Amino acid sequence: MSVIKSIIRFLLRILLTPFRRFNKRRNGVAPSEDRHELPNDVFLGLVSETLAEGHTAVIWVKGYSMRPFIEFGRDKVKLAPAAACHEGDAVLAEIAKGHYVLHRIIKVEGERLTLQGDGNVRGVEHCLTADVRGVVTEYIRPNRTLSADDVCLKRKIRLWRKLRPIRRYLLFIYKALI
16 A cells, blocks of 8 residues: 555656646745744743733744645744634634644534644544634735635635545645645
8 A cells, every 4th residue: 555655646746846846936935044943832822922912923834734724834824812713713722731733623512612733634632712822813925915704715714624534635635736
C-alpha cells in the first residue's frame, strides 16, 4: 500500500510542478527574518489576555491543521473577543491549561463545543464556551484580506465540512499542489 501511495505521490508531484511554482509566486511566503517566535503557551496566553481586555489581535498562523483555508507561513488571522460562538466559526480556544488551538466549531451542544481543524481527517477537541478566547474575524493573506463573514468563504467552508469523508484524499492532492 505504501509503495502505491509513494508512486501516486511522485506522479502527482511531477504532473503538478508547474502549478506549484505558479502558486508559490502568487501567494508568496512570509520572510522568516521578520518574525519572532515565542512558545505557543506564552504567546497565546498574552493574546488571550489582550482579547479579554476587549482588544483585537492579529497573529501569524502556526501549523497545518487549518488547511486549506489557513496556511502556515502565509496567512495571519485577526481575532476579536468571543461574544457568541456559532457552528462554522474559527476560534482560539484553550482546551487544556496552557494548550491553545485555532480550530473550527463543528458542533454546539449548549455550553459544550466540539472543535476540529479543517486539515484534520479525524480527531476532535472539546471545550466549553467559557474556554473560547477569541473568534477569527478576518483572514489576512499576502495580497488580500477576507472577512470571516464573506458569503463565498462561508459557502466553501460548508462544502468542505460536507466533504469530510473524502477529506483525506482532497488534502493529499492539495499538498501535492503546494
